[in-house]
Amino acid sequence: MKHKIIIAGLALATFFTACQELGDDYLEAPAQSTLDESVIFSTPGLAKGAIDAIKVPFGETNSYRGRFIPFYGMNTDAEWYNNSQSVTAQSDLATYDARIDNIQMNTNDNAWASMYGGIERANIAVKGLRQYGNPLPGTEMGQLLGEALTLRAIYYADLMKAWGDVPYRFEPINNETLYLPKTNRDIIYKQLIADLGEASNLVAWPNESSETSTVERVNKAFVKGLRARLALAASGFQQYPDGIRRSNDPDLSVAKMYALALSEARSVIQSGKAQLNATFEGFWKNVNQDYIAAGGESLWEIPFAEGRGRVLYSFAVKNQSPNQFQANGTGPGGTAGPLPTVFYDYDEKDTRRDVTCVPYRWGTAVSGIAKQELVALNTWYFGKYRYEWMKRRVTAASDDGINKVYMRYAEVLLIAAETANELEGFGAAAPYLKEIRKRAFAAADQATKVDAYVNALSSKEAMFDAIVKEHKFEFTGEMERKQALIRWNLLKAKLDESKTKMTNLRDRANEYIDVPATLYYKYVKDVANESKYAGQDNTTILLIYGLNRGESTNPGADYTAFTWNNLNDAKINSVYKTGANPDNRQFWPIWLYFISNSNGKLVNDYGYPNQ
Template structure:
């Protein structure tokens, strides 16, 4: 059973006072608890309820659920949102690097910004209380709960800094003297959080080491170490500061120091063996969609949504046009891979057809729908599928499927990247081979895995291969944008993506052997497609049993909507702080970057 934190009533949510929480309450919570802090934070069962309350903020309508997960991360060289070509559209502006502080979709006092800081305040109260009354130690229940609270606060800060850059640093509960504070340098926040996660790793257990860590909806040591590695890379990477795109000037956040932390953490996870790649790439995503939350596999931690909360499939699944045999919720498909991504993969890469899907589920007849081809400008993420669920979704706007926050494959790629930087290509090779081994059949291993990786003899070649492998592995997971930023490749790769899409539209250059007409028939089940023409060189009619489908619908306005014409994405790496929070900051908050 899923540990449905975000939908279930949390009895301790009322402990948090209204002055500490910004925005509407998700729960019908009672007034402030009459229980004393000394009782709450010395009783593990009660403390666990308070820790659950930290996560509850993620399920608020305009928090992770309906704003951050659906829209942070677009657009990149692999993914785009299908509102991007709507000129002046509030959602589109978020994705085309033209967001305004007054964006009507985001400029609300219960937005993700508010919910993240509300979650941080809950975490601060919890951390203070456990330290004061809980006697937390490595190996005891209160130590596990303290480690979880610290990690959850770190998650909120990781996402705040990722989306907004410099933000206020609050690591103690709010007092009358600290209600209004200015932004802090993200360097200060990175250092604090990296230190926090080092402590948290000493407190929480490995996956399946104790009952609490048998589910990926609870914090475990592998995740904490992986998050610390990821934040070390982000802290030392390129990013936009008010004075330009650069690495941090803080010597404590140097590449050598941060990459050493990241590599050490990744190797500890790998050597421990309590997390591992799922045996097949399809199996990984079936596990998510069937809501299997057992720890010890590839997923390290997931944002836990209950059945009536969360919009992961609602936003990103293969599109279902009507209620049908697989879902009572006709949604999915607000975003997808760029049309060229399918052709970036090796044709024998198993990940390609899982990640890039060229069809939707059409209008149901008597409750049954069929797959239908869509235009060459529209692809869907096949990692998210109502048809793989065990549960029939009936909610009008929530599906309840969790969001994978980090998985073991990312640990392997971070290990490859940091080993390459610090020790050379040969040290990175084993980690990259593990990723690629799952992506190819046994018949392809010698050439596509061993020969391919062994040929990467220089640091530069290995780095470029890792950048590409990140695309093959993570398209559709909204991990790409931050990676491109820290590699200083955001603007460059987005410009290249526009050029590639223009060549694809015109079937010139590397796309001259891609068909403009597809041919399809239905398989014996009567609902799934057999398509000819998607692979390079499939240019002829395969036979009378196939029907033709014109497939050349990508237009210049859509290509140009990857990012707004005249805007440099490197000058818009972050969202602005929304106006409602600027106005309510007593003059303490301001926007940078020309907003």
């Protein structure tokens, strides 16, 4: 059964006062704890509650739950906000046109504030455990210190991913540190990388102890994977106040950071403590079914209780109304989806394609039962998130309780491939890329689609390009693509390429000349003759012909034709706002509320105003 970790720390939440860069009404010296810290952080049960309390901000209404997870990561060459062409506060966040007074974000309890709230809780826990807990490797207190360090790193990693340079807070607040200016992110990255190095020596491998038996607790495989991810981000291209470049800090050079990332990735791979799920679809079914056992593909997940979190509510295949699968509000899912071209970027035999890209929604229910129905070419849904895969029925108004997968083993393999290619050559990268692709293709296709495909990559440049593509095939819908494109210095180039590709798809020109403009569908009638659908309801499931290239012949009178286009210039160009430059808007602005209540310490860069 899924643990209710996200609310487990509420009883201890009063131990902490968090500076959230808010203002005089909130920024006060830390209150005296209800229990003395010497008692809390020397008592394992109480200390664990303090660590659980660090996670509480993940589930706060305007934090990760309702703001950061639904909006960070849009728009890329893989995914976009499905109403990007509209003029709303939500679309502005996605289309590189965020304003400092954005009504979704410009509140005193928003993601920026909640992240610093989590950091303050972590700071208090780190200090307390060091002072009173004797946190040695292999001990429960050591595990807890490692978790506190890692959770703090998660909050900081996401702050820098969204805002670039941010204030440096690694000690509990005092009267002298109520207001702080921004710090060069290089300094913060170095601190996080050091912290995670310490944490990796404190926490256990998955299933090595009772504390690491689920993916809702921090384990060594995740810490090492996160450290590798941050090493790549720190050494990669990104927008600094003086332009787009790599770090000037020699400690964050490509040579040093790629070597660190490769070492950490190989450590995870060689440990045998994590592994790819047998099938791509099987992994995502597990996620939707609240499967949280450690030791598989998922390395760590943001834990949500059953009545909290909006992963499916935001990203699932669209449901027009409550139906046989859910009663999660009036029409949940579908706020974002793959770009229309992504389906055609995949090889037709790639089993990830139909899991990732869904061209239908669940229509309005009749007598409680909904059927699948086709949607226009300009609107696709993420098939990784599906109410129909859940084992429980969601009845909350806007929360579903599905965890957010924060990192999985597939990313470790791609990190190993990318860094090995850079440092040791394309031959050293090949085994890692092959392992990813082997899971994606049936055994009969692997000689061609895995071995021959990878063996043909005979240069560093060819291998890198293949890794960039594979990242898209593997992670579309997980909102990991944006930071990757930024660190590769490919953000605007790939967005512009996507505009061109969508125009060609609309016109059925160039690489899309063989994509049908008409789909044909029927509801599955004879389950016995449609083995793909065996065991499924035969009155609600669509059988679609015409999605694949070259499928242009009417398959028969029992099919209904569906004109499939509706991809116009407004939709195509909305991948980023007209007149915007994504490379100059890699980060969101610091919201006006926090600027105004920072005692003059916080200012915006990147051309954003301060008032």
